[in-house]
Amino acid sequence: MRPDELFLAASELIALALLSAAFLLTVYRVVRGPTLPDRILGLDMLVAAAIGFIAVIGIRTGYTLYVDIAIALGLVGFLATVAFARFVLARGKTEGVLPPGREREVRDRT
Amino acid sequence: MNLYLVNILLALTWGLMSGSFSLVNLIFGFVLGMGALYLIREQVGSLGYFQRAWRVLSLAWLFIWELVLSAWKVAVMVMSPNMNLKPGIFAYPLRVDRDFEITLLANLITLTPGTLSVDVSEDRSTLYVHAIDCSDPDSTRADIAEGFERKIMEAFR
Amino acid sequence: MIEILSNYLTGALLIIGSAFAVVAAIGINRLPDVYSRMHAASKAGTLGSGVMLIALAIYAQDTGTTLRALAGVVFFLLTAPISSHLLAKAAYAVGYPMWKGTVLDEMPPDSRIGADD
Known part of the structure; x- marks a missing residue:
């Protein structure tokens, strides 16, 4: 193996390890919240990490058709984030909201 | 904007003439067309085109x-x-x-x-x-x- | 020769891109509120996946693939700000609070939905 091929193989592995760490950290934020926009942001970030994964796998296998998958995933991720944002707008803030009749109390307190 | 189209047309013509529509060849044709437009910049008024391209x-x-x-x-x-x-x-x-x-x-x-x-x-x-x-x-x-x-x-x- | 160069460049870009992805992930865990976290995700995250796609574009050395990968990068650069902007606007409009250390808020008071009732 030539040194440049060795370097490429090693950096693929490093990239995969780093991406896995990023993925797990993001999952932690998605699970922990604490609010809905935080989770949506985490999901958006997961899509970015997944695109990174696809790029590394594409290079590792030499199967460059993965580019199309990455673009499609990016499109879906963008549309999902936009749809989630519209959902947040339509639904309103629900964290820390008490049953009907007691909402004003919460708003006055915060 | 018009000159931009002319430039693309020149690049396509270059691709046609040299018989290859590969990306590198088209970019080369685009640069060539840009050079041609640059040569006649006083006649066709493409001076602004280059300034604008540079600014973009x-x-x-x-x-x-x-x-x-x-x-x-x-x-x-x-x-x-x-x-x-x-x-x-x-x-x-x-x-x-x-x-x-x-x-x-x-x-x-x-x-x-x-x-x-x-x-x-x-x-x-x-x-x-x-x-x-x-x-x-x-x-x-x-x-x-x-x-x-x-x-x-x-x-x- | 070109292949050796592209191998080194691809490897370096892969490491840089994944490092930015990790930084973005750490950022969304450490920063205090959703608006600050958006900074990490929209910048470091976008740059991370963008750089890794550029690495793929360089590695492929085939016009179609390279073009598609670069188109993908441009596409991500265009959409990432839009989605984070929309998310920030939605979060602010429905009243998710900013961090208590926030020093300035010049948003007009009527931009929160239901602020006036």
């Missing part, structure tokens, strides 16, 4: 550079042991007024160091920007006005 390129370069810089700053801030954060939302009075320019400016602001555009007012005169370091909003405003907004006005006016 310098805007694109500024954008990429600022993106790298901003990602680096976020990285340094996140990795530093105690983050000294002073976040806040400031209002930015817009000088550009076309929808396209406002969109471009808002996107550029989002991808630059420590700023994120949140909203634009109904009358399109004010952009609301979230800054991660909002201790000196006036200098941030001046940076945007002297950097991106001026470049956008130069490139598209």
